[in-house]
Amino acid sequence: MQLLTLALLIVGLCAVYALVGVAIVRRFMKPHVREGHNDVLVPLFLMAGTLYAVLLGFLVIAVWENYGAAKDNAAEEASTLTTLYRQTNGMPPAEQATMRGLLRDYTEAVVTKEWSIQAATGGASPVARKALGDMYRTFATLKPSVASSSISKAFLGTLGSVADDRNRRTLQANESLSGVIWGGVLVGGAIVIAMTFIVFMERPLPHIIASVLMASLIGTLLLMMTLLDRPFTGPLALSSDAFEHSMSVYAAVDGGN
Numbered sequence: 001m002q003l004l005t006l007a008l009l010i011v012g013l014c015a016v017y018a019l020v021g022v023a024i025v026r027r028f029m030k031p032h033v034r035e036g037h038n039d040v041l042v043p044l045f046l047m048a049g050t051l052y053a054v055l056l057g058f059l060v061i062a063v064w065e066n067y068g069a070a071k072d073n074a075a076e077e078a079s080t081l082t083t084l085y086r087q088t089n090g091m092p093p094a095e096q097a098t099m100r101g102l103l104r105d106y107t108e109a110v111v112t113k114e115w116s117i118q119a120a121t122g123g124a125s126p127v128a129r130k131a132l133g134d135m136y137r138t139f140a141t142l143k144p145s146v147a148s149s150s151i152s153k154a155f156l157g158t159l160g161s162v163a164d165d166r167n168r169r170t171l172q173a174n175e176s177l178s179g180v181i182w183g184g185v186l187v188g189g190a191i192v193i194a195m196t197f198i199v200f201m202e203r204p205l206p207h208i209i210a211s212v213l214m215a216s217l218i219g220t221l222l223l224m225m226t227l228l229d230r231p232f233t234g235p236l237a238l239s240s241d242a243f244e245h246s247m248s249v250y251a252a253v254d255g256g257n
Contacts (some may be wrong), residue, residue: 010219010222017193018212019211023204025197025198029197045195049195056189060224066228074169074238075242085249087151090152091151095142106131106132109131110240119237123170124166136159172231192218193211
């Protein structure tokens with residue numbers, strides 16, 4: 001429902017702008033149209049439209065790549081957590097229980113607390129941060145014979161990968177196109193659509209249809225940018241499913257699988 005509302009708002013506003021603009025401008029422009037009117041305007045319109053299409057296409061691809069990178073990073077973090085949980089099999093029982101408890105605490109905090117925080121403010125959960133820090137602190141208290149084992153060294157390296165992925169996820173939750181870029185995209189779109197108002201057609205209906213269709217296309221691309229600009233916010237926000245899957249893997253590992 002939220003997606004439909006946003007689509008109607010953005011695409012609809014662009015279409016209404018084109019419809020009203022053509023209806024108003026035609027009324028005042030018709031007495032001033034002379035032979036060669038479109039011969040002058042069409043090349044200018046094509047140049048402006050091409051420049052704007054290149055800009056808009058580049059930005060749509062850029063936000064899509066950022067969205068995909070955030071999705072891949074979250075999946076990698078969740079996958080690394082399951083690897084980390086399995087690596088505790090090589091630890092002594094007491095250390096194993098402690099580390100597994102902290103891994104569960106961290107994953108649960110990400111799912112139940114941090115994800116909603118990132119969607120709302122782009123921040124991070126202090127509970128998840130503490131659980132991750134506690135793993136490092138617990139590792140530092142291990143007996144030298146345990147800490148120096150090959151499995152413990154592998155565990156520490158994997159834990160570092162989780163920390164890197166979490167930091168990257170937190171940064172990605174705050175990334176978005178700057179206001180200057182959004183301003184340029186919106187003004188540019190308004191100008192290109194406005195140029196369709198003064199490309200004169202003898203009959204009004206084809207003129208209105210052509211202008212509305214072009215405005216709707218621009219509105220659709222703007223909608224895509226809006227939806228993908230903030231990966232953790234909006235109707236297409238990334239979900240915490242990968243981390244919930246990790247918790248189910250934890251249960252399987254505890255059961256001997």
